[in-house]
Amino acid sequence: MRIVAAIGGSILIQEFDSKKFKEYAEILKSISEDNELFVVVGGGKPAREYIKVVRDLNCGEAKCDDIGIEVTRINAKLLLSALEDVAYQKVPHNFQEALEYSATGKIVVMGGTEPAHSTDAVAAILAEYVKADILVNLTSVDGMYTKDPNKFNDAELISEITASDMMEFIKGNDVKAGTYEFFDMTAIQMIKRSSLETVICNGNKPENLKKAINGEKIGTRVISK
Numbered sequence: 196m197r198i199v200a201a202i203g204g205s206i207l208i209q210e211f212d213s214k215k216f217k218e219y220a221e222i223l224k225s226i227s228e229d230n231e232l233f234v235v236v237g238g239g240k241p242a243r244e245y246i247k248v249v250r251d252l253n254c255g256e257a258k259c260d261d262i263g264i265e266v267t268r269i270n271a272k273l274l275l276s277a278l279e280d281v282a283y284q285k286v287p288h289n290f291q292e293a294l295e296y297s298a299t300g301k302i303v304v305m306g307g308t309e310p311a312h313s314t315d316a317v318a319a320i321l322a323e324y325v326k327a328d329i330l331v332n333l334t335s336v337d338g339m340y341t342k343d344p345n346k347f348n349d350a351e352l353i354s355e356i357t358a359s360d361m362m363e364f365i366k367g368n369d370v371k372a373g374t375y376e377f378f379d380m381t382a383i384q385m386i387k388r389s390s391l392e393t394v395i396c397n398g399n400k401p402e403n404l405k406k407a408i409n410g411e412k413i414g415t416r417v418i419s420k
Contacts, residue, residue: 197231198408199327201318203334204239204270206398220277222401227281227302233293233325234304235318236274242266260310267306267314274304290324319385330391331407333398338415355416358387390419
């Protein structure tokens with residue numbers, strides 16, 4: 196099975212320590228024994244803090260994107276360090292490099308690629324590029340909700356949704372960055388275009404990645420119908 200896992204930077208960098216990197220390394224090593232594995236990591240709080248400094252310097256949004264991408268690649272290097280020799284020890288800067296590195300049979304870990312593309316979009320594009328069987332997006336909440344679960348007690352988890360319905364839902368509800376931080380419109384468009392099986396689940400528990408891959412009922416499953 197060819198798998199793309201997107202791990203939010205807010206999952207890996209909750210505190211400035213190695214805890215989550217070590218936990219994910221163990222899970223990823225286990226999964227890679229029987230599967231081909233690509234991992235895309237986000238920037239999290241460090242990226243947001245650096246971007247804030249860049250904005251204060253009035254350097255423009257393109258420079259903000261550039262700095263953000265560099266931070267995601269630092270996070271990727273940290274995860275590579277935790278994975279040791281089961282991963283290809285170089286961070287690809289584009290999709291062709293990612294595919295080439297995967298020919299070694301090792302786990303490939305990357306961050307951002309270019310301005311205006313979130314790492315969620317990068318993961319969806321990568322999944323299409325490498326013809327992945329599944330994309331698992333590991334974020335800070337349990338999946339997609341009818342409302343923001345951080346604000347509304349009656350928010351309900353959506354267990355299954357089509358990419359088309361997800362696009363309409365997000366357009367209609369004006370979901371802002373940080374509410375459903377694991378998805379932007381580019382990512383959804385890629386998932387719809389490629390009919391890519393996608394699962395969105397809580398990444399605070401690394402074992403959820405295994406559950407999603409094994410088809411267990413967890414999070415929100417995006418279907419192609």
